Amino acid sequence: MxxxxxxxxxxxxxxxxxxxxxxxxxxxxxxxxxELAPRIADWYESNTLPRDIAKGLGALGLLGMHLEGYGCxxxxxxxxxxxxxxxxxxxxxxxxxxxxxxxxxxxxIHRWGTEEHKQQWLPRMATGDAxxxxxxxxxxAGSDPGSMRTRARRDGDDWVLDGxxxxxxxxxxxxxxxxxxxxxxxxxxxxxxxxxxxxxxxGFSANEVKHKLxxxxxxxxELVLDGVRLPADAMFPEVSxxxxxxxxxxxxxxxxxxxxxxxxxxxxxxxLSYALDREQFDKPIAGFQLTQRKLAxxxxxxxxxxxxxxxxxxxxxxxxxxxxxxxxxKMANVRAAxxxxxxxxxVLGGNGITLEYPVFRHMTNLETVLTYEGTEEMHALSIGQAxxxxxxxx
Ligand code: TGC
Ligand code: FAD
Numbered sequence: 001m002x003x004x005x006x007x008x009x010x011x012x013x014x015x016x017x018x019x020x021x022x023x024x025x026x027x028x029x030x031x032x033x034x035e036l037a038p039r040i041a042d043w044y045e046s047n048t049l050p051r052d053i054a055k056g057l058g059a060l061g062l063l064g065m066h067l068e069g070y071g072c073x074x075x076x077x078x079x080x081x082x083x084x085x086x087x088x089x090x091x092x093x094x095x096x097x098x099x100x101x102x103x104x105x106x107x108x109i110h111r112w113g114t115e116e117h118k119q120q121w122l123p124r125m126a127t128g129d130a131x132x133x134x135x136x137x138x139x140x141a142g143s144d145p146g147s148m149r150t151r152a153r154r155d156g157d158d159w160v161l162d163g164x165x166x167x168x169x170x171x172x173x174x175x176x177x178x179x180x181x182x183x184x185x186x187x188x189x190x191x192x193x194x195x196x197x198x199x200x201x202x203g204f205s206a207n208e209v210k211h212k213l214x215x216x217x218x219x220x221x222e223l224v225l226d227g228v229r230l231p232a233d234a235m236f237p238e239v240s241x242x243x244x245x246x247x248x249x250x251x252x253x254x255x256x257x258x259x260x261x262x263x264x265x266x267x268x269x270x271x272l273s274y275a276l277d278r279e280q281f282d283k284p285i286a287g288f289q290l291t292q293r294k295l296a297x298x299x300x301x302x303x304x305x306x307x308x309x310x311x312x313x314x315x316x317x318x319x320x321x322x323x324x325x326x327x328x329x330k331m332a333n334v335r336a337a338x339x340x341x342x343x344x345x346x347v348l349g350g351n352g353i354t355l356e357y358p359v360f361r362h363m364t365n366l367e368t369v370l371t372y373e374g375t376e377e378m379h380a381l382s383i384g385q386a387x388x389x390x391x392x393x394x
Pocket of ligand 1: 095096097099100134136137142143144145146169241242243244246247249250252323372373374375378382393
C-alpha cells in the first residue's frame with residue numbers, strides 16, 4: 001500500500017521531476033514565500049508592483065529563464081513552468097511580470113532580433129536592470145490582432161510608427177517595447193512587422209490603465225506612438241505576418257498553463273486549512289459531507305491541471321509541442337483554476353471576500369488570465385481547428 005497522499009500534491013505528480021527541477025521548484029517557492037507573499041496583499045490593494053522586484057527575480061535566474069546565452073539561465077521548459085507555477089501560487093501578477101519580460105519581450109528579441117538587439121538588451125533584461133513590454137493588442141484589435149491599425153511607414157531609411165496599443169503589461173515600467181505594426185505595402189516589407197522601440201524615443205508614451213478590479217499587483221498601460229522615428233535596423237529582419245507575435249504568445253501561454261495550477265493549488269490549500277479550523281454546528285466545517293465534496297472536487301481539479309502541465313512540459317522539452325496543445329492547456333487549466341477559486345471562496349464564507357486570504361485575489365486575477373494571451377473562446381477555436389481542419393475564427 002502506498003503512503004497517505006500529500007494534499008498539496010495528491011497524485012505525487014512532482015515525483016516525476018528530476019532532482020534539478022525539484023531544486024528549482026523549491027528555490028522559487030522559498031523565494032516567493034519569503035520575499036513576495038508577505039507584500040502581495042498590499043501591492044494588490046494599492047494597485048502597484050515595485051520595479052525593484054525585477055532584481056530579485058533576475059538574481060534567481062527567472063527572467064528569460066528558458067533562453068540560451070546572453071546571461072539567461074537556459075533551463076528546460078519544465079523548470080520554467082515550475083517557476084511560473086510557484087510564482088502564480090502567490091499571485092498571477094508576479095507570473096505575468098515574468099511572462100512578459102521573459103516569454104514575450106526577451107523571447108521576441110532572442111528569436112527574431114539581430115545580434116545587436118540581443119547584445120544591447122538581453123543581458124540587462126536577464127538581470128532585471130532593463131524591463132521590456134510587448135505591444136500587440138490595440139483598442140480595436142484584441143482577439144483579431146491581424147486587424148491592427150498601428151502603422152509603420154518608411155521615411156528615407158527610417159521607420160516612423162503611429163498608433164496605440166492597449167492593455168500592455170509593464171508598459172509604464174519598460175525601457176524597451178516590442179511593438180508590432182502594419183507596414184506600408186509600398187515599402188515592400190510584407191505586412192505586420194516587429195520593432196524594438198526604446199521607450200525614451202521621442203513620440204513614445206505610456207499611460208497607466210486605472211480602476212482595474214483584476215490583476216492589481218501588475219501595471220497595465222496604453223502605449224501611444226506619435227511619430228516615433230526609428231532607424232532601419234529597429235525592425236526584426238526575418239519575420240513578417242502574425243507568425244512573429246504568435247510565436248511569442250506560444251511561449252507565454254505555456255507559462256500561463258503552469259501558472260494557473262499554482263493559483264488553483266493556493267486556493268485549495270487555503271480552503272482545506274480554513275475548513276479544518278473553522279467550526280460551525282459544533283464541529284469543523286471540514287467534517288460536513290458537502291464541504292468534503294468541494295474539497296474532493298478541488299483536489300481532483302488541481303491535480304488534473306498539474307498533470308496536464310507536466311505532460312505539456314515534457315512535450316515542449318522534446319520539441320514536440322503543437323500550438324493547439326498549448327491552447328488545450330491554457331483553456332483547461334485556467335478554467336479549472338477559476339472553478340477551484342470560486343469553490344474555495346464559498347468554503348471561506350464571509351472571510352473569503354477579504355484580502356486576508358489569497359482566494360478572492362486569485363479569483364479576480366484569473367478573470368484576466370482567462371482573457372489575456374488568447375481568450376478561452378480563441379483557444380477553443382484553436383483546438384476545434386486542430387480537430388476538424390476547419391478554421392472557425394471568422
Ligand atoms: P492565421 O491566418 O491563423 O495565422 C497567421 C499566421 O500565423 C501563424 N500562426 C502561428 N504561428 C505560431 N504560433 C501560433 N500559435 C500560430 N497560430 C497561427 C499561421 O501559421 C500563419 O502563418 P503564415 O506564415 O501563413 O502567415 O491568423 P488569424 O488572423 O486567423 O488569427 C488566428 C488567431 C485568432 C488564433 C490569432 O489571431 C490569435 O491567437 N488571437 C488571440 C490574440 C492574443 O492571444 N493576443 C494576446 C496578446 S499578448 C497578451 O495578452 C499578453 S498578456 C501578458 C501577461 O501579462 O502575462
Ligand atoms: P475581444 O477580442 O473584443 O473579445 C471580447 C469577447 O468576444 C471575448 O469573449 C472573445 O472571446 C469574444 N470573441 C472575439 N472574437 C470571437 C470569435 N471569432 N468567436 C467567438 N468569440 C469571439 N495584450 C498585449 O498585447 N500585451 C500585453 O502585455 C497584454 N497584457 C494584458 C494585461 C491585462 C490585465 C489584460 C486584461 C489584457 C492584456 N492584453 C495584453 C490584452 C489581451 O490579450 C486582450 O484583452 C485579449 O486578447 C482579448 O482582446 P479584447 O480584450 O479586445 O477582447
